Amino acid sequence: MPAPKVLISDALSDAAVQIFRDRGIDTDFRPDLGKDKDALAAIIGRYDGLAIRSTTRVTPKLLAVAERLRVVGRAGIGVDNVDVAAATARGVIVMNTPHGNAVTTAEHAVALIFALARQIPQADASTRAGRWEKNRFLGIELTGKTLGVVGCGNIGAIVADRAIGLKLRVIAYDPFLSPERAVEIGVEKVELDELLARADIVTLHVPLTDKTRNILSAEALTRTKRGVRIVNCARGGLVDEAALRAALESGHVAGAALDVFAVEPAFENPLFTHPNVVCTPHLGASTAEAQEKVALQVAEQMADYLATGAVRNAVNVPSISAEEAPRLRPFVALCEQLGSFLGQLTDAPVKGIRITYEGQVAGMNTRALTAAAVTGVLRPVLSEINMVSAPAIARERGIVVDEIKREGGLGNFESVVRIVVEAEDMPRDAAGTVFHDGKPRVVEIRGIEIEAPFAPHMLYVRNHDRPGFIGRFGTVLGEAGVNVGTFNLGRDAEGGNAIAFVAVDGPVDESVLAKIAAIPQVKRVRPVRF
Incomplete structure (x- = not known):
């Protein structure tokens, strides 16, 4: 059997390239190829693996001609340049390195906080221009100020730790941050409105999802403390840039420091010309240490997969062996979809997730199934979560995950998976099974x-x-x-509570949802996507 072939189309270190070659993998290192989509498409069909950074774009068109491709490895956390759905449809595993640049990104956020507080870039430019404007650049002292951290996961927690060391008071908003975890890392957990009202500096550390897009909207900015400073090293699109410009011009926002923008590369932006704005070109992960770390990690992960079939840090498949895959795969889909359904219904902070395996499924290796369920629950808020990182992220945020196994008979079904999401407002539950056609079904909602x-x-x-x-x-x-x-109905009793679960051919407009909600018999309507 010929050795697997890997193409590296973006810049990786020599040490990373050597990892592939040491494992007997035929490696073609062409670090400039990712810039030429046509040249890349012309040769991608020869390779089993593709190792990339952010330049190469893995599109449906590229995947369509990648006849041998089995795995794409992204050196870094973001997979925005990979069409994961298209890769999944073609059976291509997509891997990333979710923790390789956390410290580097957090340090960049802290650096921007300092730059913003003391107007360092502006003072540097003025001094270099021959102007000695000592009285112009009046900064603020960080000690004793209140830092509001929006999103207190891995990176946000590191920023909080560094800020506490600098004697700032740290408050944090994160729906998945438990009170116990908040105490452990030394932050005060608050709701978003309170954070905006109290923080002298707001720093963003959340992924870009439907729920977080424009989390600092024009309306949200009006609820901030006058003289607030805004820092964003997370994702473009979290801040309404036009609204931020207006708030800067009015003086309500004293300054902003941004490493990310709604459109990148950002050659033009309404914030670039404002004197109280500090901008960097998406440098959050740009340190020699982080770049080397993620390069080595992705090489090791891809080499392990191509040599042995082991799967680590995959964003679109579970970490399961080749022997288990055929039996587990439909139940993985069931658990993720059930979890996603409940996650999309849950707006309050999640305290716990309980998964009960009944019947034959209880005798399977349920680790991947539990990871799939947790991924589904958390993905509506944490878009970049995957089945490998989901359990660790749940632990970091104090979310208790319980597994219960019952191998007894179930009557109508050979196997049933039940998921209960314990949120601060109320629990939400659903159950499902896999029919003989291999397709997951919901069999119970709210009892x-x-x-x-x-x-x-x-x-x-x-x-x-x-x-x-x-x-x-x-x-x-x-x-x-x-x-x-499809149109499916259930009820607990004649004239009692009922549920409709309806498949439609596309997204439903908000105005239509409002009309449904206005129907006298309707208690609640929610769109859900899978």
Whole structure:
């Protein structure tokens, strides 16, 4: 059998390249190829693995001609330049290195806080220009100030630790941060509104998701303390840049320091010309140590997979052996989709996740299944989470994950997986199984029996079991041009509580959701995506 071949299309270190070669992998190191998409597409069909940084873009078009490709390894945490869904559809594993640049990114955020507090870039430019403007650059002292950390995961916790060492008071907003974890890392857990009202400096450390996009919107900025300073080393799109510019011009925001922008590369931006803004070109992970660390990690992970089949830090497949895969794969999908369903319904902070395996599934290796369930629950807020990192992230945030196994008989089903998400407001639960066709189904929601397949776009409706609901619901969808794929109903008793779980052919507009919510029998409607 010929040795597997790997193409490295972005710059990796010589040591990383040598890892592949030491493992007997035929390695083609062409670090400038990622800049030429046509040249890359012309040769990608020869390779089993592709190692990249941020320059190479792995698109559906590229994947379509990558006939041999089995794994893409991204040296870094972000996989924005990889179409993960397209890779998954073609059976290509996508790996990243989720923890290799955490310290470096946190240190850059702290550096920007200092630069912002003392106007260091502006003072440097003025001095170099021959102006000695000592009285112009009046900074602020950090000691005793309040730092608001939005997102207190791995990077946010490191920033908090460094800030505490600098004698700042640290408050943190994070839906997944438990009170116990907050005490452990020395921060005060608060809600977002309180953080905005109290913080002298706000630093962002959350991924970009539907829930976090424009988390610092025009309206949110009005709720900040006058004279606040804003730092963003996380993701472009978290801050409404036009609104931030307006807040800077009004004097409500005293300054901002940004390493990331809504459009990158950012050659033009409304913030660039403001004198109280510090900008860097996405340098969060740009240290020699971090770049070397992630390069070595991705080489080791890809080499292990190509040589032995071991999977680590994959964002789209579980860490399971080749022998277990055929049996576990449909249950992995079931657990992730059930978890995602409950996660999308949960707005309050999550305290615990309980997964119960009943029947034959209880005798399987449930580690990957539990990781899949936790991934599904947390992904609506933490988009970059994967099945390898999910258990560790849950532990970091004080979320208790429990597994229960019951191998007894179940009547109608050979196997059932039940998930309960314990949130601060209330628990949410659902159960599912895998039918003989290998497709996951929901079989119970909130104790109500229902049989429904998953679909990319669905509507979850809780309603009173009263005549007229189905007709009015169907009329609203029909008038809006929304086509129904499947329509599944369940109820706890005649005239009691009922649930509709409906597959539709595409996203449903907010105005349509409002009309559904206005139907007298409806208690709640939520769109969910899988």
